[in-house]
Amino acid sequence: MSHIAVERNRRRQMNEHLKVLRSLTPSFYIKRGDQASIIGGAIEFIKELQQLLQSLEAKKKRKSLSPSPTPSPRPLLQLTPSPPTSSCSPHDSSDGGVKELGACCNSPVADVEAKLSGSNVLLRTLSKRIPGQVVKIIGVLERQAFEILHLNISSMEDTVLYSFVIKIGLECQLSVEELAFEVQRSFYEELAIGY
Template sequence: MSHIAVERNRRRQMNEHLRVLRSLTPSFYIKRGDQASIIGGVIEFIKELHQVLQCLESKKRRNSLSPSPGPSPRPLQPSPQPDSPFGVESFKELGACCNSPVADVEAKLSGSNVILRTISRRIPGQIVKIINVLEKLSFEILHLNISSMEDTVLYSFVIKIGLECKISMEELALEVQQSFCSDTVFVKDII
């Protein structure tokens, strides 16, 4: 086969794959018909599906757990990064989880930012309570993503650590977890 025929076949296959991707992705994820927009839209759709999967798994976990007396933070185990070019131990995220029958809270240190996730049933005004907690603790919200399915909602924050911030990941997870209670009490106010 000549080089021209091979290239023509490759382009035909790429166009066919892009058509399939476009047909499998809801139209509001794809802004234009060019290749970059299609691939970008598919990536966003897959991220959204991944978050929905996490919500469903958390909901299943909460439904199977018996009620506990209250939330207690626990450190996260560093997760291995199998596709890291620098080896398994090259990048570790420090963090904590604080789970209860009401909500699951996870806080991970990632570079100079914190990735905070909460999964719970839909509670009116809860996002405002979480934002108030973060601002009181001197965090700056860089990004917020809200995903919901039925009565479950996932809030994903990327927050910048403020200069005045003197709180551990365990304390942060507990503070956010406590915001799910009707009366928010801050650990720093007690100490």
């Protein structure tokens, strides 16, 4: 087989694989039709699926051990000290590096994780599908002077993962622990309305 025929066959296979990859990836992740965008979008989608899987496995493990009846905030990652009344200040990097601060607030109803990174907050919630819950979370964020930059919704059967990237507003007075607790509380408000 000539070099030209081998190269033509390789390109044909690559195009077929890219076509399949594009069909398996939600269009939200792929901004353009070029090869780099398809591969980059598929990578982001796979990362999101891995996070969903890890969250589901952690929730399954917690349920098998002993579920707690009430939400309880607990620090997840704390690289810098945070006083109880700390505000969400975007100027948290005095040594030039990006410092992260995070918290999670888990309960049988929902797992909430908030992570401060620079001037943004990464917020993730994992719960059973509750109609209107995303609107309640958005309401909590807007009341606390957060601006939503990005929202991604991933679902599997009756479980849903909301992933927010939010910008910290100047009036924000919540720590990441308080934010995680407030978002967790919005799930319980939804349940209280249903009863």
